[in-house]
Amino acid sequence: MATARDVARRAGTSTAVVSYVFNDGPRGVAPATRQKVLDAAAELGYRPNALARSLSSGRTHSIGLIVPDICNPYFAELARAIEDAAGVRGNLLLIADSALSAEQERRHTRSLVERQVDSVVLVSVCDEPDLGEFFEAGIPVVALHPISDRERASSITIDYEAAAQRATEHLLAHGYGSIVLLNGPVESTGARQHRAGFDRAVAGAEGVRAWTIRSEISRHDAAESAYTLLSGTDRPRAVYCTTDEQAFGVLYAAHRAGLTVPDDLAVVGFDGTRNCLVSIPALTTVQQPTEAMARRVVEILAGRTVNDDPVHEVLGFEFVARASSGGPAPGSA
Template structure:
C-alpha cells in the first residue's frame, strides 16, 4: 500500500506538501505542484489515511449509535435513516447493538469514547444511563427517548403517553368491550407511559359513556415476536380473552397476529390489534397492521444535525408528531 512518502518521492516534493494537497492546507500549494502530487497519487493508487487526517483536525467525522436490538425492524429502519442523514453531512455512522444487555451497552459507550467519535446517539436500556464519561471527554450525547433534563443531554422523542392514549381510544371507538395491553417488561419509563396513556383512554371513555363497562387488562412481555407470541397464545386461549389488544411495539403486535392464527381467531373479526412504531413491515402483514407511526426520518435528520452542529451546554428536548395509521387489523375499512 502506497504511503504519503511514496507519493512525495514520485512527485519530487516533501511529505508535508502531500499533506497540504490532501488536507487543503494549511499552506498553499502551487497549481503545478498540486497536479504533480495528484498524478503521483493516482499512479500509486494512494489513499490518504482518513482517520489520521481526522484526528489531526480533532474530529473523526464519525457518530456512534447504540440500540437495544438491531434485529428489531424499528431499530434497523432507524439505523438506515440515521446513516443516510450522516452521509449527507459527510459523517460515518458506527452502529453498536447492546442486545438487551446493560453491561454490553456500557462497553459500547466506552468503546465509542476510545474511538473518539464526534457524538453518540443512544437508545438506552436504562431510564437514567450513566453519561458522566461522555461529559468528562466533552463528547455530545443525544438520546431518542425521554430522559431527565438533569443529565444535560439532548433528547428527541414522541409523546408515548399521548400516543398510547390515542391508540387505546381508537379501539374503544370501535366499540370493543374488552381491551388488553401487551406492554414491555419491568417498570421502565416507557412501560409506565404506555400504561398511563392506556388508563387515561379508558377513564375518558368511562366519563363519556356512563353505564358502559369495558374490561381491561395489561400483560408484560419481552420486546420480541417470539416472546409476545408465547404470552398472547396462552392469553387468547383463555375463556375471557380480550376482544382487542394494544401492543406497545410492532414486534409484539406481529407476535399477537401469530397467536391469533394459532388459536384459530380471525383478525379483526374475532380479535382487533393495534401496534406501535410504524415500521415498514406493518403495511404488509396479514391483515395490514394499524399502528402508531413514529417519524423516523424526521427524528434521524434532526439528530444528526444537532450532533454535527453541536453547541456545548445547549441541550434541546423536542417532541415530534406521531400518526395513527389506520389499517384492517383494528376493524377499519382497508384503504
C-alpha cells in the same frame, strides 16, 4: 496514488488550501477556489487520508449508535436512516447492539469512547442510562426516547402518551368492550407514558374493561404471553401493543388460538415498520417519523459539545389504521 501536493499543483493553490477544503476549515475557502480543488481531486482520483484528517482536526468524523436489538426491524430501519443522514455530512456510523443487556450497553459505551467517536445516538435499555463516561470524554449524546429530566443528554422523541391515547381511542371508537395494553417488560419512562395515554383514553369509556400485561420486546415472547391470555376464558376483544414486534407476536398467537383478526381480536402496534404492510392482516400502528428523526439527530450533533445546553424535541407521529383493527374507526376523517 495522488497526494494533496498533486491536487494543489493541479488546482493552482497551496496544500494548506487543499487541507481547508477537505477538513472544512479551520479557514474558509472562496467558493470558486473550493470548486477548483474539488475538480482537481476528482481528476486525479485523490482521496484524503481519514487518519490524517482526524489527527489534524481532532475529530474522527464518526457517530456511535447504540440500539437494544438490531434484529428488531424498527432499529434496523432507524440505523439505516441515521447512516444515510450521517453519510451526507461525511460521517461514518458505528452501530453497537446491546442485545437487551445493560451490561453489554456499558461495554459498548466504553468501546465507543476508546474509538473516540465524535458523538453518540442512544436507544438505551435502561430507564436512566449511565452516560458519565461519554461526558467525561467530551462526547455529546442524543437519546431517541424519553429520558429523565436529570440526564444531561439531549433527546428526540414523539409524545408516547398522546400516541398511546390516540391508538386506544381508535379501538374504543370501534366499540371494542375489553382492551389490553401489552407493555414492555420493565417500568421505564416510555412504559409509563404508554400506560398514562392508555389509562386516559379508557378512563371516560363506560363499561369498558381494561388491564395491562407485559412481555419482552420480541415477537416470540409476546406470542407466548398473548397465547396464554387468548386461550383463557376472559380474553380481551382488542390489544394495544407498545411495539410492532409485540403486535406481530400477538397476531401469531391469535392464529395459533384459532382466532380471526380483526373479527375476534383487534390488534394495534407502535413504530410503523415496513413489516406492518405485509403482516396478515396489515397492522394498524403508530408511525414514528424515523427519517425525520434521523436527519434531526445528525443536525443536532453536528459541531455540538457536552457544554451546550441539552436539546429536547418532540416530533409528530401518524396513526395509520389498517385491517388488523378493523380499518378506520366509524366517524373518523
